[in-house]
Amino acid sequence: MTTPEKTIRRESILLRVLWMLLFLLVWQVAVPLLALLVVAQLLYRLFYGAPSGLFMSFGDSLSQYLAQIGRFAVFNTDEKPWPIADWPTARAAEGEPAHRIKEVEADEDAAEPVVAEADTETDESAVDTENVPVITDVVTADEVAESENPALRAEDQQSEPHSFCLM
Numbered sequence: 565m566t567t568p569e570k571t572i573r574r575e576s577i578l579l580r581v582l583w584m585l586l587f588l589l590v591w592q593v594a595v596p597l598l599a600l601l602v603v604a605q606l607l608y609r610l611f612y613g614a615p616s617g618l619f620m621s622f623g624d625s626l627s628q629y630l631a632q633i634g635r636f637a638v639f640n641t642d643e644k645p646w647p648i649a650d651w652p653t654a655r656a657a658e659g660e661p662a663h664r665i666k667e668v669e670a671d672e673d674a675a676e677p678v679v680a681e682a683d684t685e686t687d688e689s690a691v692d693t694e695n696v697p698v699i700t701d702v703v704t705a706d707e708v709a710e711s712e713n714p715a716l717r718a719e720d721q722q723s724e725p726h727s728f729c730l731m
Contacts (some may be wrong), residue, residue, distance in 0.1 A: 587633045598626050617662030621654035628652035
């Protein structure tokens with residue numbers, strides 16, 4: 565006769581085996597993806613002289629994810645990896661700094677722009693400082709779309725394309 569505790573253990577181990585099989589399939593996809601990422605990072609490094617920050621952060625989080633799968637598979641932890649848990653966040657890079665796009669800087673030898681004298685002088689009496697609008701709240705595009713304001717929705721309806729049928 566089996567006790568209820570043994571039955572619960574068998575069911576939990578069977579459920580864990582199913583999870584392990586699922587994560588084995590995920591592993592089979594993630595490892596080649598990491599290999600492609602390694603090659604892409606190497607090519608990026610060869611062409612730009614420094615590794616890509618985007619590849620570095622995704623590669624770190626993907627390798628942490630693979631480590632989570634491994635820890636779960638060998639019974640080191642009972643915490644299931646993504647999609648049950650959150651996707652691992654990338655850690656700060658400890659190696660070579662990432663490639664940064666250079667900003668356009670003004671050369672000292674470059675010609676100075678020509679500025680008309682009328683543009684350099686400001687007539688302070690023409691500036692209305694009392695009626696300057698002040699922004700008190702920032703509204704995102706999502707909030708506007710979800711808004712129940714009919715005036716805002718009317719603008720959206722006017723921007724829809726109209727189709728005509730000529731026979």
